[in-house]
Amino acid sequence: MPVDIPLAHPLRRLSPVPGHIGGDTGVGLAEGGGRDGAGTEHFWERTASGWHAVFAALLVISIGVALTDRNASGTARGAAAAVLLGWGAWYLATARGSWVEHRGSLGILYLSGMVPLCLAALSILPSTSVMLFAAIPQIYATIERLRYAAVVVVVLFAGFGAALFLRGAGAEVFVGLGFSALFSAVIGAWIGGIIRQSEQRADWITELRETRERLAEVNRERGALAERERLSRDIHDTLAQGFTSIVMLLEVADAEIGTDDEAARRHLALARSTARENLAEARSLVAALSPAGLADGSLVDAVRRLVGRCSEELQVPVALRVSGDPRRLASATEVVLLRAAQESLANVRRHAGAANVDVQLEYGADATTLRVCDDGRGFEPADSEGFGLAGMRARAEQVGGCLRLASAVGAGTTIELRVPA
Numbered sequence: 001m002p003v004d005i006p007l008a009h010p011l012r013r014l015s016p017v018p019g020h021i022g023g024d025t026g027v028g029l030a031e032g033g034g035r036d037g038a039g040t041e042h043f044w045e046r047t048a049s050g051w052h053a054v055f056a057a058l059l060v061i062s063i064g065v066a067l068t069d070r071n072a073s074g075t076a077r078g079a080a081a082a083v084l085l086g087w088g089a090w091y092l093a094t095a096r097g098s099w100v101e102h103r104g105s106l107g108i109l110y111l112s113g114m115v116p117l118c119l120a121a122l123s124i125l126p127s128t129s130v131m132l133f134a135a136i137p138q139i140y141a142t143i144e145r146l147r148y149a150a151v152v153v154v155v156l157f158a159g160f161g162a163a164l165f166l167r168g169a170g171a172e173v174f175v176g177l178g179f180s181a182l183f184s185a186v187i188g189a190w191i192g193g194i195i196r197q198s199e200q201r202a203d204w205i206t207e208l209r210e211t212r213e214r215l216a217e218v219n220r221e222r223g224a225l226a227e228r229e230r231l232s233r234d235i236h237d238t239l240a241q242g243f244t245s246i247v248m249l250l251e252v253a254d255a256e257i258g259t260d261d262e263a264a265r266r267h268l269a270l271a272r273s274t275a276r277e278n279l280a281e282a283r284s285l286v287a288a289l290s291p292a293g294l295a296d297g298s299l300v301d302a303v304r305r306l307v308g309r310c311s312e313e314l315q316v317p318v319a320l321r322v323s324g325d326p327r328r329l330a331s332a333t334e335v336v337l338l339r340a341a342q343e344s345l346a347n348v349r350r351h352a353g354a355a356n357v358d359v360q361l362e363y364g365a366d367a368t369t370l371r372v373c374d375d376g377r378g379f380e381p382a383d384s385e386g387f388g389l390a391g392m393r394a395r396a397e398q399v400g401g402c403l404r405l406a407s408a409v410g411a412g413t414t415i416e417l418r419v420p421a
Helices: 048-068 074-095 105-124 126-142 146-166 171-256 261-286 299-314 331-352 387-398
Strands: 002-005 318-324 357-363 367-374 402-407 413-420
Touching (some): 048 074, 074 105, 074 126, 171 299, 171 331, 299 318, 331 357
Antiparallel strands (some): 002 402
């Protein structure tokens, strides 16, 4: 009875970056990688050299202002300049890398020395307040949680305000400090937003790159598996079948030697011809070329040669009928049809015991059909799922085709392979 054979048509875990103030708001890669790879640094890290240059420039300006401030005594000018130099030395000692990366212990260490040094310089000489333009971004960039960074900034402004109050500053100075504190909060929110967004994008880029690498590896493995399956099918459909034919022909020739030498020579010639074809197929497989049968002619010619050889080996009529308009098909499609013809005729030779075999190749408008019918002993399709049928089914699936098998015990077998034209 007819049997239709249907054709089927974890990113790396993230963990908090250790050492962040506020705990779990930042994300980093839990295993290797991170933002160390080329091209994965976030924007703030890529601009670190610029911030180093800004700090150096502001430090030089402030030292120059301190040394030339005519409203301060020589002792105050010298003390302020010494504090600023100490700040610079502290910066080199704890932040000569990128302080924008120091959200752990090293960053906190730098701030623990920077804030007192800044307050000391402002208290000794308020004209050095230009250094606030360096201190405030460093605070917001080092401390991730905005509210904690704001607390440190408030402490800094409160200390500066207290120093000004002790110097007898008027209310207008404190109003200016208030506006400065508000402006610093806006700048801090902007800095924090840039850093958080840049870190997220850097992490996404890293994850994307690692995912692409894993997908590429999966694709390579899948390609290797597909190639192994293709080679196993090709070897089964060509070399193994050819060797089986050679063995059968040699056994027949051996039995005929001395009784029918002419028939023995004929079978030996067929064995020799089959061996040559197998050699050509082996070379094609090694070179990953099209089947040798298709290299020198059309699909119809290749199938006709298969039919002729099968007829000679079985000594039974094997007919080929071609209908429609024969034409060149896609190389993969022709390979599928030729391999199916080879496998079907090999099964006829080995199992069918047929008296007649009919091979039909139909070229339709939207599909091409190969049909191999024999009147042999047949079988129950449900009880047979050999490598040959599985290989034909897999090949048909690769080109969007379908395979139909009809057989029954004592009623012969029909294999029909239909592929898009």
